[in-house]
Amino acid sequence: MATYELTVNGRKQAVTADPGTPLLWVLRDDLKMTGTKYGCGIAACGACTVHVGGVATRSCVVPVSLIGERPIVTIEAIDQDPVGRAVQAAWVSHDVVQCGYCQSGQIMTAVALLKHTPKPTDLNIEESMGGNICRCGTYVRIRQAIKTAAQQL
Amino acid sequence: MNTAAACRDARRIGRRTFLSVSATVTGGLVVSLYLDGPLAAQNPGQNTAVAYPPDAFVHIKPDGAIVIQVNRIDIGQGVHTALPLLLADEMDADWSRVVAELAPAADIYRDPLYGIQMVGGSGSIAHSFQQYRELGAKTRAMLVAAAAERWKVDPGQCKTENSVVRGPKGQSAAYGELADAAARVPVPASVALKRSSEFRLVGKPVRRLDGRAKCDGSQKFGLDLDLPGMKVAVVAHPPVFGARVRSMDASAARSIDGVREVFEIPLARGTAIAVVADKFWSAKQARDRLKIDWDVSAVEGADSSQLFATYKELARTPGKVAVLRGDPKGIDAVAESHRIVAEYEFPYLAHTPMEPLNTTVRFNNDRAEVWAGSQFQTVDRMAIAEVLGLEPEQVLFHTEMGGGGFGRRATADSHVQREAAAIAKRLVGTPVKLVWTREDDVRGGYYRPMHVHRIEVGIGRDGMPAAWRHVIVGQSITAGTPFASMVIKNGVDSTATEGVADTHYDIPNFHVSAHHPTPNVPVLWFRSVGHTHSAFVMETLIDELAARAMADPIAYRRTLLRPDATKLRAALDLMAEKSAAWRRSLPKGHAVGIACHESFETGVACAVDVSIEKQRPRIHRATVAVDCGLAVNPLTIESQFQGGLTFGVSQLMAKGAITLKNGVVEQTNFDTYAPPYIIDAPAAVDVHIVPSTEKPSGCGEPPVPVIAPAVVNALARLTGKRYRSLPLVTI
Structure with missing residues (x-):
């Protein structure tokens, strides 16, 4: 487990998670932001799309540990x-x-x-x-x- | 829990103490049209079997907000808007103040025709059309009576509009201020409903009430549920349907942070291992690390290629008779040169609603609370009660918004809910959300059954079919379920033969029979059910016959339709008219494909403009016409048809099949079982509705059957080949 400081929708949020946890589940289960959806878990359906550093990204396959400083924007x-x-x-x-x-x-x-x-x-x-x-x-x-x-x- | 929910709970457990509920629970927050008894009791002489008190369906708040309970789930089909719209129109309610809620499981919310609370058979509007209109008209009558009493005038002198009652001398009162008094007015035994010319909302394009919430992330689905102390469960399902756990090593799984419990549970078929954790990702990580030794010795390992071989053999022998008209040997009188023998193959299909299956249960020994996106609340609630040793009345069952369904949330054995209950039973007092991953969904069974059709058609001198012998082989969806007695007649499951046995074409010497093998694969109704394959067979064969007769495919169909096929004929004629211009001026390399089919009492005709790009069909355009009786919300109908056509493209997809080898499903996720993406769907769909004031029929399923045959009929014109095996792996 490690702690990450994420910038989500302009707000800094600290989360503690296993480094391999996909951003999707950090958003949904840790930050309780359920507007971003789980559809397949393998980047094949796009239901989990968020913007990371301005790029449309399948959050179900991006580990939280790889987000770094890039700001995240979600549907909310x-x-x-x-x-x-x-x-x-x-x-x-x-x-x-x-x-x-x-x-x-x-x-x-x-x-x-x-x-x-x-x-x-x-x-x-x-x-x-x-x-x-x-x-x-x-x-x-x-x-x-x-x-x-x-x-x- | 909010007040409205508390009131509904009171209804749920059958304590019809509405007046006291009104006084104590609402606390002035909600003034509702509470009645102190069911209508039937107040009007014992009434003939109607079921009477619905408006209070269970509509609450008028003092500020004028009108909360309408929707008696069934919305899985995209739009009842969350359409049923309130029917009620609000008769009530003359201010539509901008209407709020729709999905009602919990309760007897009062059962489908008036089916007798259980459910979504299926495209019956949402067809069955509740009258019910919701009467509820609206009765509510309006009570509001008018309250106003008339206040003003000492005759109710007949009052008019209503936009949630306001107006009296003969310019008096006016808003519904919100009348609700309290209206609650004391006797419920009228009967009310006059509007003539169609008097509708203000019905028949007009009205946007969905949930449109905004589904665009800003605020709409909660079952999977989004978050309760204090809630845990998340995932289940390691057997690799072969019905297999059992022989032994397991959970040590690696238990070492994952946040894992709380790992234990064996019974399934509707076989056993499985449940993992309960604080969060989904921990549960899934732990499941991936389970080492399970499965006992598959007692279960048959179904194999698609073997099944097709067996089915094809069976198809050469007559099955149980579904329909027999004329001479069953009529085909033998036709010279072989005037016969077509056609064999079709259809694979298993998975519904794959975008929201993976899930159910949340909290068990507290003497009661339970459930949150589920269910198309079968009555059935699922009973199943959960059974697993938990409770009466259904002890289970408070919340209906969650469904992220798609297509039949997948309507299982007779409630297998997902049983799993969820079995897990929650072990964690008394803790809410547990069971999540099926996409892999669980794709590999989890409950598929549209695979089928083989074998047809021999004898062609008459006029080019029309003179004899037709048709054998259908496929699993019965309803055998062994409580639905069997309604659906299976003479050993024939009509969900396998519908669309053939009841064809609207006038075919003499018509013989349809069916075999229902029983391989070890759970099957289920899939949006438009038997019509998914039967329409494909009928509409491609009829097209082939038309081509052989060198007839126009639309004219040929029109000639062959029975005189009483009025809806299908109307749809066919409207489609022909609306597509005429573009059908005459197709670009080079494009071809038109035609299909028409009636299902769920709705007639549908479709023309598609297709070319071949990168070895795949490219659907540039579809024109579709529909006769569904009165069009309650034309905007929803348009959407359902645009979307339903795309859903029908699923079975053409190159990766559009579920196959089994040695009992194991070979596909796992959307990489190996791919529904249509934007490129696969028709690029444009224009929908035309036959004007009608007849009673409305369904629009959820009828769009699905026509597109696949229309597309391959176009492909046949481009390639000269007839396509009889789905999916369309190569062209």
């Missing part, structure tokens, strides 16, 4: 970012969600896409969102919502 604080707000608003206005379980990860991935590519093409969207599974199949509306958010920015 994505509305503090103008791109995040636009994406969330587009998601709500397009009524994207069904069960909603994967949507934290979808939104975090979409925000990262728009931060780097403000006017994404269909191909950009397919590539960036290509690793996120939505079992309800909301992909059509996800495409539309990303385009709407891009227009708003």
